[in-house]
Amino acid sequence: MPDENPVPQTPAAPPAAAPSGRPPGGRPAGPHRRGKRQFLRKKKVCRFCVEKVDLIDYKKADVLQSFIQERGKILPRRMTGTCARHQRWLTVAIKRAQNIALLPFSAEL
Amino acid sequence: MEERLYDLIFILRPDTPEAEIDKIIATLQHAVEEKHAKVEKVEKWGTRRMAYRVKKLREGFYVYMVLRSSHGELLKELERRLRVSDAVIKYLTIRLDEEVKRKEKLGRRRERRAARRPKKAAPAAAGAEQTAAANG
Numbered sequence: 001m002p003d004e005n006p007v008p009q010t011p012a013a014p015p016a017a018a019p020s021g022r023p024p025g026g027r028p029a030g031p032h033r034r035g036k037r038q039f040l041r042k043k044k045v046c047r048f049c050v051e052k053v054d055l056i057d058y059k060k061a062d063v064l065q066s067f068i069q070e071r072g073k074i075l076p077r078r079m080t081g082t083c084a085r086h087q088r089w090l091t092v093a094i095k096r097a098q099n100i101a102l103l104p105f106s107a108e109l
Numbered sequence: 110m111e112e113r114l115y116d117l118i119f120i121l122r123p124d125t126p127e128a129e130i131d132k133i134i135a136t137l138q139h140a141v142e143e144k145h146a147k148v149e150k151v152e153k154w155g156t157r158r159m160a161y162r163v164k165k166l167r168e169g170f171y172v173y174m175v176l177r178s179s180h181g182e183l184l185k186e187l188e189r190r191l192r193v194s195d196a197v198i199k200y201l202t203i204r205l206d207e208e209v210k211r212k213e214k215l216g217r218r219r220e221r222r223a224a225r226r227p228k229k230a231a232p233a234a235a236g237a238e239q240t241a242a243a244n245g
Contacts, residue, residue, distance in 0.1 A: 052219065054212035058203070059116075059173070061160075100118050100201040101159035101169070108161070 044081025048090070056089045058096035061103055068094060072104040114149075114209060115176045115184060119191050119200035120169035123156045129196060134172060137187060144186075146178030164198045 048056065058064070067075050067082070067090055074094055077087045097103040117137075121130060130153070138148050154171035163169065178184070184202050191200040 054215040055208055059118075096201070096203060098160070101120065101161060101163055101199060104160040106161075 046081055046083035046086050048086040049083055056093040058093040061097055064094050064097055072106045112177050112179045113204055114206040116203045116205050117174040117176055119172055119197050121196045123168045123170055125196045144180050144183045146183055149177055150175040
């Protein structure tokens, strides 16, 4: 399923309550749901919408950093919760940053 | 032709002497002014680690400029200069005016909405009170 094993670097925004807490805590009391259900539960909010960003700056490599995987791949929307519009802008920003060596195209080992 | 906004970033070899850096920036500025364009900002970000090796180097001296020009030709000229300069290992020009315009548009829209919403909310609340009073 898509939401499992989030990459370690998933942006800080919502995943606070994310899977890491799951194994020890077990499923919380309440309706007997399957484990899978709980993954679908957590609501992710687009970080850029929350901050009302109208222009994603490709120069802020530290911000963009949190939206790429360790090896440099751009994280999909389903991982980060970014809305479609902001994801569109985000990819452009990341690609620009890559071109001027602020972000890696592919991190070396 | 309307004016366009550009970002220009270039990376120099980290061992480039300070004087040389200033000289490069000065010649670029000169070229810009020759075409009746404006340099809005020049920032020296200094030596920083690059995300990958460029010309076998891991670090580079970043210089960031913001330009406003109505001649696309100018950018071509600047890029040519950067390309032939030995100290420059990488450069990037980005046209930004359309995005900035979009940003401003969205900002205006947000303001308008913010201005409208409280007005809308207030009468509704007042109306609710009235009906409550009428019922009570």
